[in-house]
């Protein structure tokens with residue numbers, strides 16, 4: 001969470017910082033701030049509660065000159081979101097300023113020590129403590145360079161950080177460091193860009209250096225980039241070429257990133273299969289799995305760890321691996337798993353699913369599983385992300401950048417990759433009949449076109465949204481493969497429209513949620529043709545008997561549910577196990593339209609962030 005940016009070069013820093021912060025706003029938007037050193041040597045700091053646009057308004061008439069600067073967009077952890085707690089934060093003398101993404105866990109004890117030495121603090125943040133500590137170290141050793149003072153301070157802190165520091169008395173240097181929070185440096189001609197991810201950098205340069213944990217970058221105007229560990233060992237920067245296009249991070253004519261990303265799904269699902277699936281030859285190529293084929297073949301158990309929407313994709317994986325490959329699967333919330341002293345065997349396979357590849361709980365759960373000797377396989381979207389690097393092997397989802405905070409195309413790409421993985425393992429194990437395997441490969445190839453068909457239903461889904469936009473509660477039901485989609489549908493609605501929604505296995509409804517059903521309650525059901533169809537129809541009848549209002553996703557041509565439901569959304573027929581890839585689309589569109597109609601900020605829902613790098 002939190003986005004950080006920095007610039008040093010010959011251009012005006014302010015517009016670059018602002019544009020960068022707007023690109024990173026998905027990471028947090030409780031407050032925003034910038035600091036620049038003007039040509040006259042003034043350190044100008046502007047910060048404001050709210051969005052980057054609020055910051056822009058508040059510093060309209062101020063001096064924003066300077067070709068060195070830092071910026072921050074915050075997702076509050078320590079201290080409420082207000083102007084004072086916003087970053088950048090000053091040191092005691094106000095000569096240094098810092099921006100920080102992460103948490104300094106032992107800040108309270110450090111603060112106490114500093115207070116005893118006369119330091120006074122303006123904010124409630126852990127970040128302010130760190131910059132005071134750095135200055136304090138320098139005060140006692142005036143000859144020490146800022147970079148070394150930063151290293152010394154970082155050796156005293158526990159926790160996670162991506163920081164950038166600016167010194168009022170040195171217009172030619174930025175010091176950056178990271179541990180546990182992401183940081184990338186763009187290397188231009190006589191200029192450097194720093195950011196939490198590459199999106200603020202891509203339009204200026206494609207040469208980037210991903211900073212490793214406990215590394216400190218000393219970025220000096222007109223000089224080569226220098227990197228040292230926090231123990232002062234020199235590191236040679238590894239410059240790599242960015243594989244990201246500017247268009248991928250722009251709205252491209254859509255009103256919101258979320259809508260653009262929903263519409264990108266035929267393409268992103270295709271991209272996640274590209275080069276991996278050949279239905280003609282019956283060949284599936286999953287590099288990561290091939291490397292560890294024996295482990296997968298002999299695995300007695302798969303443990304899936306993930307959070308949020310990725311956890312829902314993991315739920316689908318449970319059904320897939322159990323059905324196709326006959327391997328028992330446990331799906332775990334990373335945040336619970338890591339603190340439970342879980343039983344993990346060396347022959348377990350752990351699949352960690354994460355769009356961002358940065359989720360702190362997932363990362364910590366991976367580290368825990370590693371200590372027990374399990375093989376860790378990553379399913380990540382962001383190339384080169386921390387989770388992708390922490391795993392033994394993995395398969396990228398190749399969905400392209402996902403900017404909307406509510407995950408859409410990342411989910412379908414994750415499910416696609418997990419389906420291919422399950423099929424591949426099933427084939428290797430000989431657990432699936434050749435004919436079924438081949439049929440499923442063909443069917444997978446037809447999914448992008450089927451998703452395209454569903455997207456054509458947008459107008460009718462919008463009408464349904466208009467009818468239910470004022471609901472106070474909603475229930476999402478599904479059975480089998482559709483149960484995780486019910487969970488995902490409910491999550492989409494609550495996170496962007498703030499309507500309370502619950503996802504439930506349809507049959508389990510009678511053990512509780514049925515008490516909530518009355519004529520005001522919309523019940524969103526997936527009732528596609530398949531082994532559970534008749535059972536779901538019975539569940540629909542139970543809702544009808546209590547005057548609940550049914551909105552059902554059905555297989556094209558369905559007649560039975562149509563008779564009972566207020567609305568049906570007909571989706572193309574596919575194999576039962578692949579239905580989630582198609583049936584989730586109407587629930588995504590429905591949430592999107594309801595949120596827009598309720599005047600909610602679809603791409604940046606309140607209190608949420610795209611990348612949760614705190615536990």
Ligand code: G6P
Nearest residue numbers: 308309310354355356359407609
């Ligand atoms: C946040 C995001 C969700 C996401 C979850 C897990 O809560 O808002 O969209 O599903 O984190 O993130 P990950 O990047 O690990 O998939």
